[in-house]
Amino acid sequence: MTNCIFCRIASGEIPSSVIYEDEDFKVIMDIAPAAKGHAIILTKKHFANLFELEEDVAGKVLSVAKKVAAAMKEELCCDGINLLQNNGEAAGQTVFHLHFHLIPRYKDDDVHIKWKPGRYEDGEAADIAAKIAGRLI
Ligand code: 5GP
Numbered sequence: 001m002t003n004c005i006f007c008r009i010a011s012g013e014i015p016s017s018v019i020y021e022d023e024d025f026k027v028i029m030d031i032a033p034a035a036k037g038h039a040i041i042l043t044k045k046h047f048a049n050l051f052e053l054e055e056d057v058a059g060k061v062l063s064v065a066k067k068v069a070a071a072m073k074e075e076l077c078c079d080g081i082n083l084l085q086n087n088g089e090a091a092g093q094t095v096f097h098l099h100f101h102l103i104p105r106y107k108d109d110d111v112h113i114k115w116k117p118g119r120y121e122d123g124e125a126a127d128i129a130a131k132i133a134g135r136l137i
């Protein structure tokens, strides 16, 4: 997709700071980092989101995340790393080409990935789980 910024970065048409690259992925620095070293894993092929992602590429992404996260932790000496992936505007997705964030975290840093813990009524969690499970293919 020529009008997709991440397709253009993934293909090399637009230059970026590259950490890692293979036939399926390019891992680059996020242009507006939550913290220095914040990286994004881009698929080379255009998928808008997780729902569109092909199985064979899906099976490889965690291995790339693990490898890059280990290198980031060693180099940045961060205390932790968030692996984050947004699907849809409601979930915070702003670039509609599938990507995974690797965000270095430090004790008492100013990065906030939070939600207010909710609660289930008796049996509600099991009911929802069973309904979702019934849709698995
Ligand atoms: P999302 O909100 O879709 O999960 O994340 C999109 C991310 O892409 C944001 O963190 C944003 O800073 C980053 N981003 C947007 N445009 C560019 C760009 O042109 N180059 C790079 N390296 N990152 C970008």
Ligand code: ZN
Binding pocket: 001, 004, 005, 006, 007, 008, 045, 046, 047, 096, 097
């Ligand atoms: Zn794209």
